[in-house]
Amino acid sequence: MEIMAETSPDTTENRPGGKSIPSISMLGVKVHRIDMATTLEAIRGFIVEDGPHMIVTADASMIAMAQEDDELKSIINSADLVTPDGSGIIKGARILGTPLIERVSGVDISRHLCRLSAEDGFSVFLLGAEPGVAELAAENLTRDYPGMHLAGTHHGYFKPDQDAEIAAKVRDSGAQVLLVAMGIPRQEKLIRARIQEMGVSVAMGVGGSLDVFAGKVKRAPVWFQNHGLEWAYRLAKDRSKISKVAVLPKFLMMVVKERLFGSRK
Ligand code: UDP
Numbered sequence: 001m002e003i004m005a006e007t008s009p010d011t012t013e014n015r016p017g018g019k020s021i022p023s024i025s026m027l028g029v030k031v032h033r034i035d036m037a038t039t040l041e042a043i044r045g046f047i048v049e050d051g052p053h054m055i056v057t058a059d060a061s062m063i064a065m066a067q068e069d070d071e072l073k074s075i076i077n078s079a080d081l082v083t084p085d086g087s088g089i090i091k092g093a094r095i096l097g098t099p100l101i102e103r104v105s106g107v108d109i110s111r112h113l114c115r116l117s118a119e120d121g122f123s124v125f126l127l128g129a130e131p132g133v134a135e136l137a138a139e140n141l142t143r144d145y146p147g148m149h150l151a152g153t154h155h156g157y158f159k160p161d162q163d164a165e166i167a168a169k170v171r172d173s174g175a176q177v178l179l180v181a182m183g184i185p186r187q188e189k190l191i192r193a194r195i196q197e198m199g200v201s202v203a204m205g206v207g208g209s210l211d212v213f214a215g216k217v218k219r220a221p222v223w224f225q226n227h228g229l230e231w232a233y234r235l236a237k238d239r240s241k242i243s244k245v246a247v248l249p250k251f252l253m254m255v256v257k258e259r260l261f262g263s264r265k
Contacts, residue, residue: 060088087228118147128156128181137213151175
């Protein structure tokens, strides 16, 4: 199943199987107009197909970062699937006049994949977070989804010169799905550089998701999530998130400019 890269606004993309997934362009970055159900269907297709597939869960901070980082921008635009992860992107798409359907976050996709692993039989490798966190996350997830196939875990505090060694560990585990929780853009760059040698069918960057699954970080209550205020809750809980939150108004201003004056490139 191929969801072709296309960055022009409001483009309908064809993929085999008669279905199509449209995408929009936001500040030169592709984002698919997709809901959770279609995302999971696409990922299940990727798992049974040959070859590796990269999924990006894009939030406003990532799109803002991509304005200064051409490598990151090209990684996002060449990904097989880019989901809208965060209220900033949903607001931005509305401002551009190309609204998206709903938030499809890395943490939610990851949970669904662990559930589907038990049903479909594919295996999942958890890579990232501080030592011990991936193991705790695995313990909680395998308890929540009995029958989930865990291929392995590894923490995310290793140097780039150990990337090959970690990639070999993932390959040797036989994992089909790899969730990488090492933060933006490290996780996206690691996946793009090593996805072939890791031998996985699907790899996805999932930010702080393993901290959430391990119970180290609480997600915002549903009310905050439904009102696009998850960022405010996180900031109130953890002041170190200030730089990530501060990027939001800057991001929305860039989107307003794109709406008024067109794209810069
Ligand atoms: N992390 C990691 N290796 C590093 C730096 C960070 O594994 O070298 C982990 C960190 O422990 C945390 C996650 O990456 O679990 C980043 O979470 P955050 O919510 O900051 O992600 P982002 O906002 O970048 O998506």
